[in-house]
Structures are given as C-alpha cells and as structure tokens.
Amino acid sequence: MNTAGASAASAPFDLGNVKRLPILISLIIGAFFSILNETLLNIAFPELMIELNVSAPTLQWLATGYMLVVGVLVPASALLVQWFTTRQMFLGAMTLFSIGTLVCGTAPEFGFLLAGRLLQAAGTGLMLPVMMNTILVLYPPEKRGAAMGSIGLVIMFAPAIGPTLSGLILESLQWRWLFYMVLPFALFSIVFASIYLKNVSQPTKPKVDVISIVLSTLGFGGIVYGFSSTGEGHGGWSSPEVYGTIIVGAVALLLFVLRQLRVKEPLMDIRAFRFPMFTLTAILLIIMMMTLFSTMALLPFLFQGALGMTVFASGLLMLPGSLLNGLISPLTGKLFDKFGPRALVIPGAAFLLVLMWFFTRVDIHTSKVEFLILHICMMVAISMIMMPTQTNGLNQLPPRYYPHGTAILNTLQQVAGAIGVAFFIGIMSSGQRRFLESSTAPASPAQLAEATVAGVHNAFLYGFGFAVVALVLALFIKRTKTPAQ
Structure with missing residues (x-):
C-alpha cells in the first residue's frame, strides 16, 4: 500500500465520549449563514450600480471575486486542516466571515465592499472543507449518510432562500441591511461553537x-x-x-x-483517484454542479426575458424546488445508510434525464405551474444523486485521505459551477443571436422573447446530453466500505 501522504492526515482523537450532535449543530449554523451570503447580494446589483456609481462589469467582481477566493482557498484546506485544530479552523473561518460582513455593511465605496466580500469568501472557502472533514472523522461510514444529508440541507437551503430573502429585505430596507441582518447570526455561531464545538483531530503539521x-x-x-x-x-x-x-x-x-x-507530503493528494468509486463520484459531481448552477442561471433568463416576470417573482417560483431539495437531503441520507447508493442514484439519474427532456420542450406558452412542477422534480432528482454519491465516494477512502478527498470534491464543485454557468449561458447567447439574425423584426419584444426561448432550448439540449452521461455513470456505482489504514 502506498504510504505517501499518510503522515499528512490529522491524527484522530478518541471519539468515544464526544457528543456528535452539538458539533454538527455548530457546523450547520456557521455554514448556513456563510453559504447564504453567496446568493444574498446578487439581486441588489442594480441598486448598487447606482449608489456606488460603478459599471456592471466592475460590479460583477463582487460575484467573480467571491468565487475566485473560494476556488483558490479550498485546495489549500487539505493542508490547513492538518496544521490547525477543528476549533481553530472553524472559529477562524467564522471570524473572517464576520469581519468581512461588517466591512460590507459599513463600506463607504466599492473598494471597501469588494474587500469585505473577499474576506467573507475566505471564511466560506475554509468553512466547507472543515465541515465535511469533521463529518468524516466524527461519524462511522454506516451513519454518514444522515449526517451528510443534514449538511446537504444547509448547502441547498441557504442559497435557495438567498434571492427571495434579499428581495423581501430590499422591498423596505437599504442594501446594507443584507449584511447587518447576517452579522448577529454569524457572531452567534462563533459563541455557540466556542461552547460546544470540540476538536476531533490532532494537527500533525506536515x-x-x-x-x-x-x-x-x-x-x-x-x-x-x-x-x-x-x-x-x-x-x-x-x-x-x-x-x-x-x-x-x-x-x-x-x-x-x-x-x-x-x-x-502533497498539498492535495491526487492518489485519492486510485479509488474507483471516488473517481466516479468526482465525475458525477462535476455533471451535477454544472446542471444545478446552469439551471439556476438559465431559468431566471427565461422567466424574466421571455415570460416578463420580475426578479422577485422569479425567485419565488424557484424557491419551492430549492427548499425541497434541501429539506429532503436528510431523508436521502438516511435512505443511503439503509439501502446504499444504487437505490437512489440510478432512479435519480433516470428521473433527471426525463426532466431535462421536458425542459427542452418548454416555450412562452408553458404555464408557471408547469415550470414550478418541473423545477421541483429536477431538484428532487439532484438531491437523490448528489449527497449519496458524495458520501459513497468518500467512504471508500482510507482515513488518511479524508482531508484530500474533501478538498478535491469541494474544489471540483467550485470549478464545475463556474464552468457550467459560463458554458450554458454561452450556448444560450449563441442560440439567441442565431434566432435574431434570421428574424425579420429582431427588435420587437415578441421576437426577443422567442429568441430567449430558443437560446434556453439550445442550452437544455446540452443539459440533456450531460444527463445521459450521468445515467450511464450511475449504472456503475456500487456501495463502498472504508478500507484499513
């Protein structure tokens, strides 16, 4: 057996007397508000452009910079979790996030707001790997599904309510309240974790x-x-x-x-890909994250550009599906513990394939109820695939690979999200251009709406292709067991 990287793993504590639930609650509270922040600000961009007197490309740095910092920090987390204790990592991440939130709320100009966002991103980038690595150390493989399902609830629930919540806040309050209302909860998570969060590993400082x-x-x-x-x-x-x-x-x-x-002693041990189910997990997660992020980006274009809905109404229409995705994650986790991954992932992938085909058939005459049902069903299908697949892949890794496995998967999810949004929006835009080039009245609102539908159709056709690949891969998944050290 290859021993490279063995010393890089944090040495486990005796977990016999450790109370898992308070630790899990501590992680969930901190993660919820740090992840909520990712989608909370986007809906305020039009107001920010006016108040801060900046252009749209400049303002986009608030989103791009956030994703960039997270994408850079997550790979290094495999090293950081071996240099610092669980408490130090969590409290450090939440402190960075809280400072960034305060800076954003009081920012007098765009530069300060961007700096605050980057601090928030640093906290979030450190938070996710710590959370997943702690779950792997804290729970035995036969109980990880339910614990990872609870984390899945946070990962999906928080960004889902972000746009709708910010829309409600901005109805009556200034954009700064998007940060003022998060700050007390972030500080509370620090206090709660200071009391209840225990160290679950011993730093080895590679x-x-x-x-x-x-x-x-x-x-x-x-x-x-x-x-x-x-x-x-x-x-x-x-x-x-x-x-x-x-x-x-x-x-x-x-x-x-x-x-x-x-x-x-590698920073991120690529040898984790020697384990076939982990490799399969990585590929499936890339496809799922591209599908998820692209759908969240494409549907608002369709709702607002073709159906004439407001931003707030679009958020409300997508809210039930995203909420249900998060709420059933604990259930899919428990079903995974009981029945294994095949009982969830294969039906979920087949369901997703059918739904993506239906999405290629929508047009301006499709009712809001149909969109609501399609979106809810798609989010359920993704929930059946993502957490069970991720838990199953990580279960195959020996404990010494836990920090590296979680860092790899979290990094791939960030990269896949960025690629997915760019790829699918690019496909949509090219479809719009081709439609308008052949139109006799390209400036008319009706033709612009039809062009948007045509572009979204093109993007969902590619999404259907990805769903086919996901189903084929799902057929090869099988239940794994954690090997010996």
Whole structure:
C-alpha cells in the first residue's frame, strides 16, 4: 500500500465520549449563514450600480471575486486542516466571515465592499472543507449518510432562500441591511461553537510545499476566473483575458498534479483517484454542479426575458424546488445508510434525464405551474444523486485521505459551477443571436422573447446530453466500505 501522504492526515482523537450532535449543530449554523451570503447580494446589483456609481462589469467582481477566493482557498484546506485544530479552523473561518460582513455593511465605496466580500469568501472557502472533514472523522461510514444529508440541507437551503430573502429585505430596507441582518447570526455561531464545538483531530503539521500552493492558486484561480469572466463584458471567449487565464490555469494545474505525485507530503493528494468509486463520484459531481448552477442561471433568463416576470417573482417560483431539495437531503441520507447508493442514484439519474427532456420542450406558452412542477422534480432528482454519491465516494477512502478527498470534491464543485454557468449561458447567447439574425423584426419584444426561448432550448439540449452521461455513470456505482489504514 502506498504510504505517501499518510503522515499528512490529522491524527484522530478518541471519539468515544464526544457528543456528535452539538458539533454538527455548530457546523450547520456557521455554514448556513456563510453559504447564504453567496446568493444574498446578487439581486441588489442594480441598486448598487447606482449608489456606488460603478459599471456592471466592475460590479460583477463582487460575484467573480467571491468565487475566485473560494476556488483558490479550498485546495489549500487539505493542508490547513492538518496544521490547525477543528476549533481553530472553524472559529477562524467564522471570524473572517464576520469581519468581512461588517466591512460590507459599513463600506463607504466599492473598494471597501469588494474587500469585505473577499474576506467573507475566505471564511466560506475554509468553512466547507472543515465541515465535511469533521463529518468524516466524527461519524462511522454506516451513519454518514444522515449526517451528510443534514449538511446537504444547509448547502441547498441557504442559497435557495438567498434571492427571495434579499428581495423581501430590499422591498423596505437599504442594501446594507443584507449584511447587518447576517452579522448577529454569524457572531452567534462563533459563541455557540466556542461552547460546544470540540476538536476531533490532532494537527500533525506536515511540511508546507510553497511551489504547490503557488501552482494551485494559479491553476484553480486561473480556471475559475477565466470561465467566470466570459459573461462580464470582457468580449466573451475571444478575449485574451478569458482564454489567456484559462490556458495559464490549465498549464499550472497540470504542473500542480505532476508535483503532487512526486512530493512526499502533497498539498492535495491526487492518489485519492486510485479509488474507483471516488473517481466516479468526482465525475458525477462535476455533471451535477454544472446542471444545478446552469439551471439556476438559465431559468431566471427565461422567466424574466421571455415570460416578463420580475426578479422577485422569479425567485419565488424557484424557491419551492430549492427548499425541497434541501429539506429532503436528510431523508436521502438516511435512505443511503439503509439501502446504499444504487437505490437512489440510478432512479435519480433516470428521473433527471426525463426532466431535462421536458425542459427542452418548454416555450412562452408553458404555464408557471408547469415550470414550478418541473423545477421541483429536477431538484428532487439532484438531491437523490448528489449527497449519496458524495458520501459513497468518500467512504471508500482510507482515513488518511479524508482531508484530500474533501478538498478535491469541494474544489471540483467550485470549478464545475463556474464552468457550467459560463458554458450554458454561452450556448444560450449563441442560440439567441442565431434566432435574431434570421428574424425579420429582431427588435420587437415578441421576437426577443422567442429568441430567449430558443437560446434556453439550445442550452437544455446540452443539459440533456450531460444527463445521459450521468445515467450511464450511475449504472456503475456500487456501495463502498472504508478500507484499513
């Protein structure tokens, strides 16, 4: 057995007398408000452009910068969780997030607001891997499904209510209240964790490989930035700023992978991919995150551009499905513990394939009720796939790979989200252009609405193709057991 990276794993404590529920609650409280923040601000962008006197491409840095920091920090988390205790990592992450929230709420200009957002992102980027790694250490494999399901509830529920909640707040209050209302809860999570969160691992402080950190930052940061920039006024895929950063990121990422296979104590141990179910999990999660993020981006275009709905109404229409996705995550986790992954993932993938076909058939005459039902069903299908797959893949890893496995999956999810949004919106935009080029009245509202529908159809056709791949992969999934050290 390969021992590389064995010393890099945090040494476990005696968990016999540790109360798991208070620790899980501590993690959920902190994660909820840090993840909620990802989607809370977007709906306020029009107001921010006026008040801060900045352009849309400049303002998009509030979203791009956030994703960029998370994408850069998550890979390094595999090292950080081995240098610091559970309490130090969690409390440090929430402190960064709270400071960033305060800076955002009191920001006198755009530069301060951006700085606050980047601090918030740093807290979120450290939070997610710590949360998942703690669950892997704290719960035995036969009970992880329910625990990971609880985490899935937070991961899906928080961003789902973000746009709707911010819409309600902005109806009567200034945008700064989006931060003022989060800050007390963030501080409460710090106090609660200070009392109830216990350390579940012993730091081993492995050697820090500076070259790996630099390559990781350039690789993941370049790819996330490049794909996130395609729709932000940089000229699309033809812009050197876009394809240049993607090329630099890809080359740096290749060098990063090669270095991880050579060094004694890798920053992110790529050898985790030697375990087949973990590899299958990584590919399925990439497809699911691309589908999820792209759908969340495409449907508002359809609702607002073709059906004439307001931003707030669009958020309300998508809210039930997203909420249900989060609420049934604990249930799918318990079913996973009892029946294994195949009973959930294969039916979920087949269900998703059917739903994506229905999405390719929608038009301006499709009723809001039909959209509501389709979106609810799609989110249920994704819930049946994501957490069971992720738990099953991580279960196959030996304990020494836990920090690396969680860092790999969290990083891939960030990168897949950025790529998915850019890819599908690019497909939609090209479909719109082709429709309008052949139109006799391209400026008429009716033709613009039809162009939006045509573009979304094109994007969902590609989504249908991804769903086919997901179903084929799901057929190969099987229940795993944690091997010996």
